[in-house]
Amino acid sequence: MKKLKKYGNLHRLYRRSVRKFKIPFFICLIILILVLAIFVIANSFELMHLTIPMICLTFIFGISWLFTNILTKMELKQFSPNQLNMIDNEVPSCAVCEGFLVTSQTIVRTKTGLEFVPMTKVLWVYALSHTTRYKESMDLCKSTSLIIAGRNHKKRVFHIKNNRKAFRFIQSELLKHRLDIVFGYNHRLEDIYKNDINKMIDLSQEYAEKRRKDDRNMVLSDKRKVYLLY
Numbered sequence: 001m002k003k004l005k006k007y008g009n010l011h012r013l014y015r016r017s018v019r020k021f022k023i024p025f026f027i028c029l030i031i032l033i034l035v036l037a038i039f040v041i042a043n044s045f046e047l048m049h050l051t052i053p054m055i056c057l058t059f060i061f062g063i064s065w066l067f068t069n070i071l072t073k074m075e076l077k078q079f080s081p082n083q084l085n086m087i088d089n090e091v092p093s094c095a096v097c098e099g100f101l102v103t104s105q106t107i108v109r110t111k112t113g114l115e116f117v118p119m120t121k122v123l124w125v126y127a128l129s130h131t132t133r134y135k136e137s138m139d140l141c142k143s144t145s146l147i148i149a150g151r152n153h154k155k156r157v158f159h160i161k162n163n164r165k166a167f168r169f170i171q172s173e174l175l176k177h178r179l180d181i182v183f184g185y186n187h188r189l190e191d192i193y194k195n196d197i198n199k200m201i202d203l204s205q206e207y208a209e210k211r212r213k214d215d216r217n218m219v220l221s222d223k224r225k226v227y228l229l230y
């Protein structure tokens with residue numbers, strides 16, 4: 001990750017995100033080497049039953065680490081050096097919720113490597129809960145997702161623990177940088193997004209204008225309150 005090392009704050013985020021793969025990988029690798037060394041030196045077959053699970057675990061964690069490395073490199077290609085400098089400088093002052101943070105240039109997710117959704121692509125953001133019932137055990141499995149739909153008709157789906165908390169966080173942080181984003185889900189919005197992306201963009205502009213008016217009205221209201229106090 002030579003390119004990422006130029007950006008200290010982003011590099012620190014990346015290192016934290018891959019610890020869940022990196023540390024177990026080295027632990028499994030050391031145990032595997034010790035088991036093989038004991039077998040070669042002492043001809044002890046008692047520990048050989050550990051080799052297969054250790055090889056499997058080492059392989060799984062190693063591949064996961066490699067995958068996050070490749071994914072992060074691909075994600076970085078979306079930005080120019082100037083944009084990466086801006087993102088890196090803003091990271092320390094950003095609030096974080098469920099691995100999400102928002103800068104003026106992008107949404108960053110730090111759960112598996114570094115994932116980026118450039119701010120210019122964000123059009124529609126919503127959260128959905130899913131419930132699956134398994135026929136054999138009749139157990140219910142609940143999962144929640146935060147979906148970020150782009151202007152290019154592509155959606156990024158992020159699995160989260162608390163959809164309401166994460167959604168409110170993303171909404172409040174995004175509105176600091178962009179007013180022309182549609183929030184929340186209903187079937188009408190889904191139909192518009194699928195069938196007429198230009199109409200969805202027009203709708204986002206309507207939301208932006210309404211938010212600007214609300215902001216202006218709030219400022220005027222605050223000024224009246226100050227005037228009355230004096």
